[in-house]
Amino acid sequence: MTKQLGFLHNSEKCVGCQGCEMACKNEYQTDAAPRWRQVFQLREEDYSLPTRMFFSMACNHCANPECLRVCPVKAYTKREDGIVVHDHDRCIGCRLCLMACPYDRPQFNPAQKKVEKCNLCYQRIDKGEKPACVAACIPEALQLVEINEALDQRMGVLKTLPGLPSPDITQPAIRFIGPKQGKQIRRD
Amino acid sequence: MYQTHRNICPRNCYDTCSILSTTRNGILISVEGDPLHEYTKGKLCAKALEDVKKVYSQKRIRYPMKQRGRFSGYWERISWDEALNLIAGTILRLREEYGNALPLALNKYSGNFGVLHNAMEGLFSGLGSTTRAIGSPCWSAGVDAQTYDFGTFFCSDPGDMGKSQLIWLWGVNPAWTAVHQMPLLLNAMDRGVKVVCFDTYFSATAARSSHFIQVRPGTDGLLALGFSKVIVEENLLDPDLASYSLGHEEFIQYLRRDIDLNHCAEITGVPVKTIRELAVDYAKTHPACIWAGFGLQRYTNGGQNLRAIDALGALAGHIGEPGGGVQYGQFKTWQFAGQLQGLHPKQTPESKGLLKSVPQDKENREDRLLSINNFAEQALQCSDPPVKMLWISGRNPLSQDGNLHLWKALIQKLDYIVISDLFHSMSSQAADLFLPVTTHYEHWDLHASYWHYWVGVNEPTIAPVGESRSDLQIAWAVSHKLNQLAPGSCAFPTGGEEKETLLKEVGPDMLEILGLETPEEILNGPVRARFPATAWENRRFKTPSGRFEFGSARAEASGLPAFPVYRPPLSPSEEFPLRLLTPHHATTINSQVYSSETEKEDFIFHLSPEVAERYALQTGERVLVWNKFGKLEGIVQIENRLPREAVILYQEPVKSNLPLNSLMGTPNTDMGNLSLGAPGFALNETFINLRKLN
Ligand code: SF4
């Protein structure tokens, strides 16, 4: 089996600071609108921790990338290490991939009329460095991992979070550690 | 060609990160953390990671501008020479007309905490006796509280918390405002250390602590006294107390006599059972650390709140304990030479640090000192002579001060208003002249933190954007122009080298605490001051008695209670039944905004379900919020675990012509005079009413 790189995100440690988002923007100096990485709040009905629990998601470098399947000009390729790379030069801005991706991760850049997305900092990976977002996360909530059996066997590692599309569609290379809840002492 | 430079994030923030900035062909292309810095460990927060965009932002002001009529928005680009002529002409005219320099006022604070920014104070000192804003809007009451108790204001190295077996985060939200402390806290919890978070609302830090204790706003002092009472009742006092403290017997008597746990529970909202459990846990666990935040002292009883927490720490024997203590902040690492602002060499390190706007060489000058928190009010009262020219630097008072109607009145009375800034702000709308300043990527500077022990140099990475100049260059240029027009009219230097000026600020005191031989060594990278990691390790204090003072004669002499006794905060009235709390948001520092993407369309008022029910409000509905100072419209957001008697409005960027502080008066904190020359801003004592808009 070939290798599949991906992300592991820990909602217990993530403080929602958006450092990862901004580190990505700092690295690539992207325009304001496209957000290759994005920090989301967990839904209150699922965790009852209003506005305090987060997860961070970029492209999930899926095992079955729908973006790649639908792209008419073959702008998408999947590398040996599992990274799904989008070739900005080939992209014609048709936006089929936007519709195909269950996670809304390809981002349309209205100024350039093209799509762009997280390429898992493959240039940094090839130099043996961590992706910019992972390197920037202060509480180490976001990690680069190899997605494999051993990881999925680990206690507390989840394949999805409530509210996300079923992982069966594209087999995203992302895993989660959900929030545990502190002992709450509500005054009464 | 790629190049890397060292910078320091200059914001009023706990972390004061060391930065490595990269340029390609002289253009700043990215920033990252400097791994040499052992506190920030090579990582930056989201605010600093926006810096490249901020430096080259289209909105940045690149040239001196003059406004054709205040609040008109008709700005006209002018040359530096014209700008300097306007400033120097006004200064000379006013000084001539009134026979002294008191009509000239400087209002400066923490827009950039770099030491070379003290050039503005230096320039004003060079003009003679002038009018100055003194004090701090931020932390004054707490600084005084710790000064009364310990003798000076000092905290342990933040890494010392890693030794704690129990950590109490009291009114502090590091997840949003000191994110580099989070790994230490998360790692501690992974090791089984209990982290208890006390706050008025369920913060992002509370969400990842072991326990959350919700405290009614302004009652933190009483809660600490309740814990102390339990420690007395359970006989868990530090057996060595008598050897290093003063007045503990009287304090214990006060606790026995006057503190009733049922009453304490009723007022603070924390049940008696919880108070007992927590107190016993705190007294029995060693080491145990309390980190007290700034919010709990922004009340009219703020200083008393922190003194009560200090006393709790002392009773349980945690003061001076490695991994213990009551941590609040420090300015012992701010031992700059003070040459730039013309400070007297005999000043104490403390006053050189944070009293930097207070001129001390009284033999030559008698400045008129106005409290930064009541500046407009006090400036309006100045009549002999009146304040006529105002220079605003590193501040945005028309957004951040209270009693904004007094600011409007003051503006009417002023002949001339100069503002130096990076961007337009609510305050620049009132200015006659806008001077564009450099960011920390465009000038030399020197920085210390008020939390960790690191001191470092900021190098210029790129040439100034547009025609912007550093505060130091501006001060030199103004002095040069003044002396050109009227020789001898300003004693501040008329030119120089930024780097040399910086090295002069690294005087013998600083060299000693940093363990350096020559000032030049600081150019090699950030340096940690060589203090022992634990504050008050030997339990020899800087108080008049040399002991930890439960009872402080100095406090009593200032008209304050000698002991940390309970003083209630202000109560809401029938007319304005809800307290307004305005905590910092992760994306901003006061009105300094970092991400245009997070700008909100509307103010968002966060209400507990109880408050929402009382006013029959649903999430998403529009409300009018008002009090006698002003009114704001916004949207309701209902959230669990918010206070039942308060509304929360985060300091977030909002597309609005009115600042959040339209709702603020200028209530003062109980303390602040001793160390900072003026009381602090009790901004959590703001009360409002609200109603649904249809
Ligand atoms: S940088 Fe880390 S802690 Fe901050 S939002 Fe991203 S994943 Fe969460």
Ligand code: SF4
């Ligand atoms: S997350 Fe979306 S864009 Fe990324 S590989 Fe999967 S389908 Fe493609």
Ligand code: SF4
């Ligand atoms: S891996 Fe790189 S490109 Fe992808 S989100 Fe992180 S920083 Fe951005």
